[in-house]
Amino acid sequence: MSVEALEEILHPQSVAVVGASANTRSWGYSYTHHLIEYGFRGKIYPVNPNHPEILGIKTYSSLKDVPGTVDYVISCIPAGDVPKMLTECVQKQVKVVHLYTARFSETGRRDAAELERAVLGQARKAGIRLIGPNCMGVYHPKHGLSFGYDLAKEPGPVGMLSQTGGGASGFVRQAARRGIRFSKVISYGNALDLNECDYLEYFAWDPETSVIVIYIEGPRDGRKFFDMLRRVALQKPVIIVKGGRGEAGTRSTASHTASLAGSMSAWEALVAQTGAVPAVNLDEVADLAISFCLLPPLKGPRVGIAGGGGGPSVLSADECEEAGLEIVPLPAEIRHELKDRGVEIWDWIGNPVDASIIGGFGVDILDMLRLMALNENFDLLIGLINESVMLTLSLQDGVSERLKMTVEGYRRLKEEKLKPLLAVIGDDCSGSDEYGDWSGRLISDVRTNLIAAGIPFYPTIGRAANAARKVLDYYMHKDTGTG
Secondary structure, three states, X not given: OOHHHXXXXXXXXXXXXXXXXXXXXXXXXXXXXXXXXXXXXXXXXXXXXXXXXXXXXXXXXXXXXXXXXXXXXXXXXXXXXXXXXXXXXXXXXXXXXXXXXXXXHXXXXXXXXXXXXXXXXXXXXXXXXXXXXXXXXXXXXXXXXXXXXXOOOOEXXXXXXXXXXXXXXXXXXXXXXOOOOEEEEEEOOOOOOOOHHHHHHHHHHOOOOOEEEEEEOOOOOHHHHHHHHHHHHOOXXXXXXXXXXXXXXXXXXXHHHOOOOOOHHHHHHHHHHHOOEEEOOHHHHHHHHHHHHHOOOOOOOEEEEEEEOHHHHHHHHHHHHHHOOEEOOOOHHHHHHHHHOOOOOOOOOOOOEEHHHOHHHOOOHHHXXXXXXXXXXXXXXXXXXXXXXXXXXXXXXXXXXXXXXXXXXXXXXXXXXXXXXXXXXXHHHHOOOOOXXXXXXXXXXXXHHHHHXXXXXXXXXXXXXXXXXXXXXXXXXXXXXXX
């Protein structure tokens, strides 16, 4: 399918919800509600013969009764009723049908698979494109389309295609707590008609998308998919996570989205050849997405670290080296600068910078980060905000103000554009509600301020280092043109 045609499909001017309902627990109600709540500016047509109106909108007994044109249909009816609905779609010249409807081939039943094939044949004969079945459909906040009650209404630069619907909506929520916003998210389920290749090609073209995320359990056409992935990864970062990596997971994917899964080792080898960026889970996807959104292309692996105590500094060095970053010794010129400033222990200070030994000498972690940012021996910087502050203050006294000052210092350093800067703020960085104490609330404030400053942050230095290394690898691969 051409990207221009898919662009038109994703910008409907009228939407009908077939199976719309007044039952607030039903998806027919939810999709109708989302169109209103997210500000869809086109015509909304709830279709249900049993209600005169739903959510204050006039309801129609069938698609045939809708007075205007219908571009986009959301199907919330049983699988057996879909052929009749498609007949009415033909009469209304509908362009695309999103089949939230499930219980097709993913059930493993022969009759369900036969029904699915019949639905595809009927749609193709009429020139109607299908999203799904067995999927959540499209989240397009800029256009007022959503499949969740609490998804962000602000658009952003990340496009996602996902075989899982629940995983897609969960990831959008998780990512929002890291400051990630989306251009479009497409949950496509069984991929009966439009599939991952169509959506991937579209996101490569889409000017609103600069980073692409894929959750996939198995492509419809492996050769075509990997060829497409190779071409797209040379244009934009593509982060890919595969469901069904183990034996149990593979069995689960078969019943989940009727996907065609294969050997994980073969999969990993093929992904490596394409230049796409692999992730093992959605936590890592979030780390990578925020990194590609907020970091410039990295020039090398040499990292400067500041903010930990003695033991944490040692572990920080280990984790960075294990991720493939290089811990360079603190350059002599920085040591001499510290000596000139009257720092008596100038010859003790190294990389990573131990926050516990510099606090009483008029030099703080921000000073050290800036010195490293100005030095040609470093390619990127990682600052440990939580430890650097907590080590210098006791209990709650003054922590809030110090944290604000620290984040403001990070913001100013970032604006100088000397070196890419990553922040580590502890395990509560995702915004979990498990922390009810004062420290959790403070870190929540830090998270909010870092998002506003456009600084990527991570729960651990290991995750920050892993993301940075993969960002570096992506740009190195892209620069060589080996995709």
